[in-house]
Amino acid sequence: MNQSIINKIGKVAEVKDIEKKLNIKRATAINYISLLRKKGLVRTWYKKDKSRIYIIRKVAKPIIGNESFYDIINKYSPMKVAFRANYRVIGKKISIEESIIRAIETKHPKIILASLTIFNHIKNWPLLLELAKAYNIRRKIGALYELARRFIRVRKMPKKTLNSLLNAKNEPNSIVDNFKSKDFKDIEKKWKVYLPFNKVDMLEYEQWR
Amino acid sequence: MAVNIERQNELFLILGRELKRKIECYVIGGSAMIYHGAKNETKDIDLVFLNEKDQKEIVDILKEGGFKEKQTRLVYIKRLEHLKKRSPIMLEKDDMRIDLFNKIIICFYLTENIENRVTDLFEFGNLFVKVISPEDIILLKCATERAGDRADALELINNFDINWKIIIKESLEQTKLGESIFPVFLYDFLLELREDLKAEIPNDVLKELLKISENELEKKLKK
Numbered sequence: 001m002n003q004s005i006i007n008k009i010g011k012v013a014e015v016k017d018i019e020k021k022l023n024i025k026r027a028t029a030i031n032y033i034s035l036l037r038k039k040g041l042v043r044t045w046y047k048k049d050k051s052r053i054y055i056i057r058k059v060a061k062p063i064i065g066n067e068s069f070y071d072i073i074n075k076y077s078p079m080k081v082a083f084r085a086n087y088r089v090i091g092k093k094i095s096i097e098e099s100i101i102r103a104i105e106t107k108h109p110k111i112i113l114a115s116l117t118i119f120n121h122i123k124n125w126p127l128l129l130e131l132a133k134a135y136n137i138r139r140k141i142g143a144l145y146e147l148a149r150r151f152i153r154v155r156k157m158p159k160k161t162l163n164s165l166l167n168a169k170n171e172p173n174s175i176v177d178n179f180k181s182k183d184f185k186d187i188e189k190k191w192k193v194y195l196p197f198n199k200v201d202m203l204e205y206e207q208w209r
Numbered sequence: 210m211a212v213n214i215e216r217q218n219e220l221f222l223i224l225g226r227e228l229k230r231k232i233e234c235y236v237i238g239g240s241a242m243i244y245h246g247a248k249n250e251t252k253d254i255d256l257v258f259l260n261e262k263d264q265k266e267i268v269d270i271l272k273e274g275g276f277k278e279k280q281t282r283l284v285y286i287k288r289l290e291h292l293k294k295r296s297p298i299m300l301e302k303d304d305m306r307i308d309l310f311n312k313i314i315i316c317f318y319l320t321e322n323i324e325n326r327v328t329d330l331f332e333f334g335n336l337f338v339k340v341i342s343p344e345d346i347i348l349l350k351c352a353t354e355r356a357g358d359r360a361d362a363l364e365l366i367n368n369f370d371i372n373w374k375i376i377i378k379e380s381l382e383q384t385k386l387g388e389s390i391f392p393v394f395l396y397d398f399l400l401e402l403r404e405d406l407k408a409e410i411p412n413d414v415l416k417e418l419l420k421i422s423e424n425e426l427e428k429k430l431k432k
Contacts, residue, residue, distance in 0.1 A: 011370055058368040061246040062214055065331060084325075085339070089332045091222045 006058055013054050065090035069099040076121055078208040079114040096121050097128040101135055107176050109196045113205055119145055119154040125161040138168035140175050143191035147184060151202045211250035212305055214243050225334025227270045232263045233337045235319060237349050244329055244340045247364050253306040257319055264311045268298055276300040317352040318386045343369040344376050351398040359402060366408045373414040384425055393422040
């Protein structure tokens with residue numbers, strides 16, 4: 001497909017626009033989109049009525065690396081988070097376990113809240129413990145896990161892991177600076193960590209499910 | 210003497226693995242164009258750091274890896290000779306050259322708006338590489354005006370949906386920050402691009418830039 005056809009289609013188009021602009025049948029227009037997609041020149045968006053809009057690029061952007069922890073959160077969480085740029089990880093794959101650690105490291109309440117559901121997908125608890133130790137956030141992980149367990153269906157953490165998290169010493173005590181919970185004082189007391197959420201936040205989370 | 214996306218990524222991965230802490234940098238020029246898909250290879254890799262500490266740490270790792278510092282030749286346009294001290298640290302090994310800037314790219318400041326317009330973030334271990342937007346690449350091409358910069362700017366104008374408002378606004382912002390009258394250089398650069406290389410630059414944009422340039426020149430003369 002030559003450049004002049006791409007120019008004629010324009011930057012944003014629906015199938016019917018392509019039909020009109022190039023004076024072709026619907027099936028041919030769909031074929032053109034398919035050809036452009038193969039070249040990496042098309043991105044599809046959906047309108048409210050689920051009809052498709054195609055964003056056409058003149059040059060193909062190279063797709064490199066693997067998904068970021070934002071993508072992993074969005075894959076599993078009903079509450080979606082957005083990152084303003086295209087975020088890719090090169091040279092390694094971010095595990096589910098690392099995603100939750102990285103979410104906590106952002107110190108952003110919404111990202112942490114969205115990541116809670118990941119506890120239900122953790123298979124490698126020793127890895128989670130190892131990473132939590134490396135980032136010095138064992139108590140934070142423990143407190144958030146206990147909070148998640150009260151509202152969301154999550155897998156049971158092995159006792160050994162739970163005890164190791166609880167035994168952590170000399171760790172910072174706030175997940176998000178200057179944020180404390182009014183409703184989960186018991187968890188805060190047990191884990192010696194301030195939770196950035198109240199009941200209303202967790203109920204909002206439930207709303208997304 | 211060219212670096213493609215694979216070699217560039219390979220180098221960033223080595224740097225990211227060697228780093229003991231997280232460092233952020235911005236990739237500009239030809240290197241950024243590679244990530245946008247507008248170019249297959251570049252002569253050199255241009256990186257901008259937010260502080261001298263980060264820049265030095267990367268320089269040290271590269272030097273340990275066999276890169277040698279090259280005397281900064283005045284490869285940038287002569288009118289900016291007085292800004293030579295802001296020239297990057299240039300490192301070279303075999304056929305690879307890396308230019309490392311610290312916050313200012315000759316006469317161009319890495320502003321918060323540029324940071325907000327970043328289109329891609331690539332994580333290479335502890336090295337976080339941010340790719341600046343096509344609009345900002347064009348502005349930088351105007352600031353450095355090295356050989357091939359015009360062709361690169363033309364490529365971006367032809368293939369991307371350039372938001373000219375961003376370019377005009379940022380040129381004014383740069384004038385506020387620095388000593389150079391950025392809109393004048395930009396007007397010059399874009400006019401040449403349109404006349405010599407037939408770039409599709411809207412008339413309105415050039416008219417607006419001319420008006421801004423005249424105002425800025427007047428202000429400068431009054432000072």
